[in-house]
Structure formats: structure tokens, C-alpha cells
Amino acid sequence: xxxxxxxxxxxxxxxxxxxxxxxxxxxxxxxxxxxxxxxxxxxxxxxxxxxxxxxxxxxxxxxxxxxxxxxxxxxxxxxxxxxxxxxxxxxxxxxxxxxxxxxxxxxxxxxxxxxxxxxxx
Amino acid sequence: xxxxxxxxxxxxxxxxxxxxxxxxxxxxxxxxxxxxxxxxxxxxxxxxxxxxxxxxxxxxxxxxxxxxxxxxxxxxxxxxxxxxxxxxxxxxxxxxxxxxxxxxxxxxxx
Numbered sequence: 001x002x003x004x005x006x007x008x009x010x011x012x013x014x015x016x017x018x019x020x021x022x023x024x025x026x027x028x029x030x031x032x033x034x035x036x037x038x039x040x041x042x043x044x045x046x047x048x049x050x051x052x053x054x055x056x057x058x059x060x061x062x063x064x065x066x067x068x069x070x071x072x073x074x075x076x077x078x079x080x081x082x083x084x085x086x087x088x089x090x091x092x093x094x095x096x097x098x099x100x101x102x103x104x105x106x107x108x109x110x111x112x113x114x115x116x117x118x119x120x121x
Numbered sequence: 122x123x124x125x126x127x128x129x130x131x132x133x134x135x136x137x138x139x140x141x142x143x144x145x146x147x148x149x150x151x152x153x154x155x156x157x158x159x160x161x162x163x164x165x166x167x168x169x170x171x172x173x174x175x176x177x178x179x180x181x182x183x184x185x186x187x188x189x190x191x192x193x194x195x196x197x198x199x200x201x202x203x204x205x206x207x208x209x210x211x212x213x214x215x216x217x218x219x220x221x222x223x224x225x226x227x228x229x230x231x
Contacts, residue, residue: 047220104173105155
């Protein structure tokens with residue numbers, strides 16, 4: 001059974017940093033690209049960042065570029081998101097999502113339960 | 122403002138058919154990228170509902186179907202049930218910012 005378990009969220013002051021983690025199990029982690037998707041309270045889904053299986057390809061949404069850094073450790077089956085210079089608008093539930101890429105395109109076939117990040121003074 | 126446009130809400134009575142539209146542009150859906158749909162039940166994580174415009178993952182009832190034409194896509198739900206009440210999101214790929222979502226549609230079963 002595929003499991004994605006996020007951790008590391010919490011209350012943080014504007015301008016500070018936070019590091020999110022996602023522990024993966026139930027599949028061959030280093031075969032798949034992984035992503036972070038966030039959802040602000042009462043709002044829709046927003047793609048944040050993605051990383052290929054070997055970390056050779058990385059992308060960020062414009063809203064976080066230069067402030068967030070995605071990484072992975074295939075030996076530990078873990079995905080990370082280093083979040084610096086946090087802003088109030090970064091307040092959201094952050095989901096870890098597994099990408100499936102095939103003839104049908106690129107989509108997310110499994111999601112974690114999310115970890116809540118609240119940026120407030 | 123989301124790259125893909127969905128109606129904020131739709132509603133229908135049990136047993137009825139409802140559709141949810143997802144409108145994009147020439148840089149995403151119109152460029153030939155597939156559309157995928159997710160269902161988010163209250164208080165839970167999104168779940169893949171439709172992939173590749175019209176394919177259902179194992180376990181998704183055939184009451185759910187998807188289609189795509191031009192720069193738009195649609196999700197149809199027939200035989201509406203109370204447990205279908207949820208938020209539905211479309212997703213595709215774009216030249217930037219890559220993975221894009223619709224703003225979400227809240228389905229209310231009357």
C-alpha cells in the first residue's frame with residue numbers, strides 16, 4: 001500500500017524558515033518524480049514544486065521560486081521542502097504527491113494527508 | 122486566479138447527471154496536454170478520479186466520466202449520490218507554471 005506521510009509543519013513567523021519532510025513507502029521511491037502541492041485555507045490546489053527521480057530536473061512555481069528548495073534522499077525514501085523567507089501567503093496545507101507519467105500525461109496518483117504551515121507573527 | 126477555469130459550484134438531486142467544465146488555453150489543454158480530475162471529500166486529501174482525459178483508476182465507479190475537446194474538458198457524474206458531495210479539481214500541464222489546477226468546483230447533492 002502506497003503511503004506518503006508529511007511532517008514538519010507548524011506556526012512560524014514571517015521571514016523565518018521551515019523544512020517539510022515526506023516519508024514514502026509502498027512503492028519504489030526512486031522510480032518516480034515527486035511534488036509538493038499546497039492548499040490555502042478554504043482555497044484551491046496550487047502546485048509548488050516538483051523533482052525528478054534522480055533530482056536532475058527540478059521546477060518551482062513563480063510564487064516560491066528563490067525562496068523554496070525541493071530535494072530528495074532516495075536512500076531514505078524521503079522528499080523535502082526547505083522553505084525560507086516565509087510570508088503570510090504561504091500559509092497552507094502542504095501535500096506531498098507522487099507523480100505518474102505515462103501516455104496519459106503527468107498527474108498525481110497518490111497524495112499524503114498534508115502538513116499545515118501557518119505563517120503569522 | 123487559476124490557470125484553468127472551473128465553475129465555483131454545481132448542484133444536482135440524487136440520481137441526476139451533472140457536469141463540471143474546465144477551460145484552459147493554447148498553452149495547456151489546447152496544446153494537447155491531457156486533463157486529469159481529482160475528488161476532494163471534506164477534510165481529506167485529493168484523490169485521483171480521472172486521468173488522461175477519460176480513464177478511471179481502479180475502484181472509481183463508471184458513474185464518473187471525462188472528456189476533452191479543444192481547450193476545454195468536462196467531468197460528468199451520472200446517478201448522483203450523496204457521497205459524491207465534494208470539491209472537484211481539474212489539472213493539466215502548461216509551459217509555465219508546469220502543473221496547473223483549476224480553481225475547484227464544489228458539488229452539492231440536493
